[in-house]
Amino acid sequence: MAVVGLTALACSLLAVTPAAAGSSGCDNRNNNSVDKLLECVTVDGVREHQQALQDIAEENGGNRASGSPGYDASAAYIAEQARAAGLTVTTQDFEFPFFTVEDEALSSGGTEYVAGTDFATMTFSGSGDVTGTAVVNEVRLSTNVFAETDGRGDGVLMVGAHLDSVPAGPGINDNGSGSAAILEVAQLSRRSSPSRPSGSPGGVRRSWACSAPSTTSPTSRRRSWSGSART
Numbered sequence: 001m002a003v004v005g006l007t008a009l010a011c012s013l014l015a016v017t018p019a020a021a022g023s024s025g026c027d028n029r030n031n032n033s034v035d036k037l038l039e040c041v042t043v044d045g046v047r048e049h050q051q052a053l054q055d056i057a058e059e060n061g062g063n064r065a066s067g068s069p070g071y072d073a074s075a076a077y078i079a080e081q082a083r084a085a086g087l088t089v090t091t092q093d094f095e096f097p098f099f100t101v102e103d104e105a106l107s108s109g110g111t112e113y114v115a116g117t118d119f120a121t122m123t124f125s126g127s128g129d130v131t132g133t134a135v136v137n138e139v140r141l142s143t144n145v146f147a148e149t150d151g152r153g154d155g156v157l158m159v160g161a162h163l164d165s166v167p168a169g170p171g172i173n174d175n176g177s178g179s180a181a182i183l184e185v186a187q188l189s190r191r192s193s194p195s196r197p198s199g200s201p202g203g204v205r206r207s208w209a210c211s212a213p214s215t216t217s218p219t220s221r222r223r224s225w226s227g228s229a230r231t
Contacts, residue, residue, distance in 0.1 A: 031189050040188045041181075049180035050172050052077055057170030064171055066164040067098045067140030074163055074179075075143045078208045081183055082147035085190040090146045098140040099123055100167060145208040147186060160207035179208050 026040035053074055057063055060070030075091070082089050104115035113119050145163070148156070161178030165171020 026188055037185060037189060041184055045184045045188075046177070046180045049081070049183050050176050053176045053180065054170055054172050057165065057172075063167050063169055064163070064165040064176075065167040066142040067096070068167075070170075071142060071164050075145050075208065078145050078163065078179065078183060079147075082145070082186060085147075085187040087147035087149060087186060087190065090148075092144040092146070093141055094144070095139050095141055098138050146205060147207075148205040149190070156205050158205050158207065163208040182208070 029036070031037050031040055053064065056073045056077065057070050060068065060073060064070035064074045079089050079091065101121050104119075104121050106113040106115070106119050115121070142164075159182055161175045161182055163175070163179050165174075165176070170176070
């Protein structure tokens with residue numbers, strides 16, 4: 001099956017219109033063109049999903065990092081919304097090495113050094129003594145979410161965004177904004193039946209994935225246009 005990345009489509013649809021441009025008929029009409037979608041995809045509609053992700057972060061320690069309860073709740077929200085829009089939803093679970101800083105200390109010859117001033121711990125730094133022996137903190141499970149429309153032929157148009165946040169915050173801008181925009185467009189285009197030239201992609205696949213590397217084999221790996229989500 002051919003997978004086609006389309007940055008232009010994603011960028012054009014992110015230029016959402018003010019809320020006033022939306023109408024009650026948008027949910028039911030055939031939004032089969034970019035112009036029609038731009039009439040319906042609104043800032044308020046996208047921010048509604050961003051607020052849902054923000055609420056999830058606040059209910060789960062302030063973040064939606066991959067492998068955390070906040071991410072699991074985010075993936076469940078996306079899947080539920082996509083299914084309600086009539087999309088075919090699949091998920092992909094995988095394990096990855098999880099990293100978190102539990103304690104920072106450095107001393108040499110009786111001198112104590114201050115974390116954040118004299119030294120900084122790099123992500124995925126190992127725990128240990130001065131020999132620098134690396135130890136993986138733990139392995140966690142995470143999930144990628146895919147939602148696909150029915151189509152004709154073997155071609156698939158791929159649009160994606162990473163759903164997870166950093167451990168330090170809720171990630172509503174990076175990349176909750178992209179996740180919310182793709183979901184809003186998916187909901188408003190669920191009834192679309194666009195005409196396609198011969199040889200063009202038959203279906204549309206949306207992906208909401210975490211940015212932690214997957215352990216799946218290269219032969220089954222797909223990549224979204226954003227370049228940050230791996231499956």
